[in-house]
Amino acid sequence: MEILKLSDLIGQEIAEVRYRYSPETDEEYSVQSCTTFIKLVNNKIIGIPNFDDDEYLRYTPENLNYFKGNFDNGSKISYDAAKLLNGETIVDILFCYDGNEPEYDHSAYFKLSNGYYLTERSHAPVGIYVGLLLLNEEEFLKEKHRLAKLNIDIRSFLKNKDELL
Template identity: 50%
Template sequence: MDTLKLSELIGQEILELRYHYVPENEYGMQAFHSYIKLSNDKIIDIPHFDREDYLELTQDNLNFFKTMFDTGEPVNEKAKKFFVEQKIVDFYFSYYNNEIDFDHSAFIKLSNGYYLTENNFGPMGLTNIDLIILDEKQFAEEVERLKSVEVEVRSFTKTKI
């Protein structure tokens, strides 16, 4: 079985991003998930774990990602300028007690110095269940905020490649 590796995504260019937002899921929570089309025609999500083997390429999950991308809402033009035609430089993952923190999506560092992430779930009324685009300063502030609650943010390329 083939797998898509995180290291293979480094250097790939983002062509398009679409998303699904559900105002209230079966658990009474808001839900947000984005799907990214890359220059190699692969469709990925924003990862939650740092294993080298990122995605097992079965027909089921390939079809799932394609369907989610094809049925997703396009991102507005203002947001696109931050990531379209930018290359993936690195992934940053969150750790709590030296274990991957699955509650946080990875931060994707782009070639223009911006970071892309998302908040996937939250109770009704929260306004940040969405795609998040951070500049270098905002990313550094978020890393410090997470550190204050004992969450460490680590570079994938510095720890795995």
């Protein structure tokens, strides 16, 4: 069984990005959700992680089927977003922390070679946006500042996960 490490994602080029949206249901406490699936040029399909364990993904037959099926049946992103993502390289992965604890409610940010940051809001009540978020440097810094007010820090996986950005 192959294990994909987060450290192996650094330097990988994005081939294509798709997403799967699930609307809210009639169940009590139901929320809408959206998951991003990224196909790399090496044909590996990944999601946006929520945790910084270097052993990111075990490629079991079930996991392979899950990622391939969701990517193949996923919706294509807009042409404008694809122009900013396809062909770009992942240069770092940034994770959110509440003190020394990972903040699992926030997906990681992939810092890309063009200076953009790719993340997602994976779940929220109806009326609040869910889905892919592509931030330029200024937007990322605003988001970082907003999260800091909530005592959430963003740390680099590549540099040192204990060092604040």
